Amino acid sequence: MSPPALISISGLSHSYGEGSLAKQVLHNINIDFYPGEIAIIMGPSGGGKTTLLSLAGALRSVQSGSIRLDGAELRNAGSRMLTRVRRKIGFVFQAHNLVESLTICENVQIALTVDPSATAQSSRRRALELLTRVGLAEHAHKRPRELSGGQKQRVAIARALVRSPQVIMADEPTAALDRASGREVVELLRHLAREMRCAVLLVTHDNRILDVADRILSLEDGYIEESNLALDRLVDDFAALVDHLSLYPERFPSPEQLAGLSVEFSKGLNALLPRLADMVARRQPDALATRSQRWAASADDIRNLEESLLQIPKAVAGSSPAGGEDLCDSAVQSLDFLLRTAAAALRSRAPRDAASLVTLTLHHSNAQQDIRARFEDQHERSTEEFRNATLDLISLYFRCVYFLHHIASRLKEDITAAPAQAAPG
Numbered sequence: 001m002s003p004p005a006l007i008s009i010s011g012l013s014h015s016y017g018e019g020s021l022a023k024q025v026l027h028n029i030n031i032d033f034y035p036g037e038i039a040i041i042m043g044p045s046g047g048g049k050t051t052l053l054s055l056a057g058a059l060r061s062v063q064s065g066s067i068r069l070d071g072a073e074l075r076n077a078g079s080r081m082l083t084r085v086r087r088k089i090g091f092v093f094q095a096h097n098l099v100e101s102l103t104i105c106e107n108v109q110i111a112l113t114v115d116p117s118a119t120a121q122s123s124r125r126r127a128l129e130l131l132t133r134v135g136l137a138e139h140a141h142k143r144p145r146e147l148s149g150g151q152k153q154r155v156a157i158a159r160a161l162v163r164s165p166q167v168i169m170a171d172e173p174t175a176a177l178d179r180a181s182g183r184e185v186v187e188l189l190r191h192l193a194r195e196m197r198c199a200v201l202l203v204t205h206d207n208r209i210l211d212v213a214d215r216i217l218s219l220e221d222g223y224i225e226e227s228n229l230a231l232d233r234l235v236d237d238f239a240a241l242v243d244h245l246s247l248y249p250e251r252f253p254s255p256e257q258l259a260g261l262s263v264e265f266s267k268g269l270n271a272l273l274p275r276l277a278d279m280v281a282r283r284q285p286d287a288l289a290t291r292s293q294r295w296a297a298s299a300d301d302i303r304n305l306e307e308s309l310l311q312i313p314k315a316v317a318g319s320s321p322a323g324g325e326d327l328c329d330s331a332v333q334s335l336d337f338l339l340r341t342a343a344a345a346l347r348s349r350a351p352r353d354a355a356s357l358v359t360l361t362l363h364h365s366n367a368q369q370d371i372r373a374r375f376e377d378q379h380e381r382s383t384e385e386f387r388n389a390t391l392d393l394i395s396l397y398f399r400c401v402y403f404l405h406h407i408a409s410r411l412k413e414d415i416t417a418a419p420a421q422a423a424p425g
């Protein structure tokens, strides 16, 4: 799930000018970017955003520190290597730089001229494909002046994407656009980034589009800082999941309620678990990449949750659910409790919260065999279908607990290793 960083920046500083006139504009920047993630870089004018982007985009040479892009070190790199790196990047700028004398389609095709394997026909086909993706296929034959600002920016995006870049770097792509078209442009960037698994580095002053970001960085006087937003969002998602669980009625629910709950629950878990694994892994990408993959696989298992839950009401209709009610209720209640504790521990990063989550989840994990055995005893006479469905539920529940236990252990280690670090990144 979480591969190594696509762009890894460490100890990066940069100055303009020479000798006594030198002005340092970036100070010891350390940051990594990952495939599929959208990072928004904000900050006051002159803070160094464009400088950072041009260094990471191999458009300017690295003076001190290191930038690795897809494994290639940019510091002291030769011009052939820099050209190769630049081809992995799609650039989108505020001024969309379209060529007026060419059609929209030709403007996109330009980006393919460096590719020796592209023929006129294949590049036209590819350009039209991208224009279709950005919703402009029917404008392909027009000139840039016949398009609106937002449409032109979408052409610039198509051009940036036509070579399937690994990274998109966008410097204020919405600055010249009204609210609605600005929104459209970033939504499109997000959609394409997810689909094509590229990283997006988006510089903007526009705080109406912050919600599309996975991460928000601020660059002020050459110092970079990451906001807690991603973590906060995760905690909110946890809370939302907990809200769904608290809708669970006190009594054994009707089949309809159960079905509704299970859909929401598994949707929530499915969205949450890989992201959690991803986020935790990003704090120490190398050591955690493998574990993260395993977690993502267990999220796949949990995808079966929905199905298993849906079987229960059917089974219940044909048997007496006494005892099963209690079991389901207590499983859901304790998961609710664990999720709350996990959300609190993630929020506080207090050693004590993390430690208590470790203990709690371990305890719940150990209880699995007991609960299974007790249930099997009580339900000797239930229908086999009912027993199986409930046992499925129990094991799904414990998969969640098991997962939370990993998160907790990881969090605890992390806090112990870096007590002063308040946020990921």
Ligand SMILES: Nc1ncnc2c1ncn2[C@@H]1O[C@H](COP(=O)(O)OP(=O)(O)OP(=O)(O)O)[C@@H](O)[C@H]1O
Pocket: 016, 017, 025, 043, 044, 045, 046, 047, 048, 049, 050, 051, 052
């Ligand atoms: N080519 C250059 N030569 C000298 N100084 C430069 C050059 N480019 C930028 N600077 C200076 O470096 C600092 C950072 O500039 P940069 O363009 O990176 O800021 P920015 O965050 O992109 O600002 P804005 O939001 O206004 O685009 C500024 O003080 C700027 O004056």
Ligand SMILES: [Mg+2]
Pocket: 049, 050, 051, 171
């Ligand atoms: Mg700038």
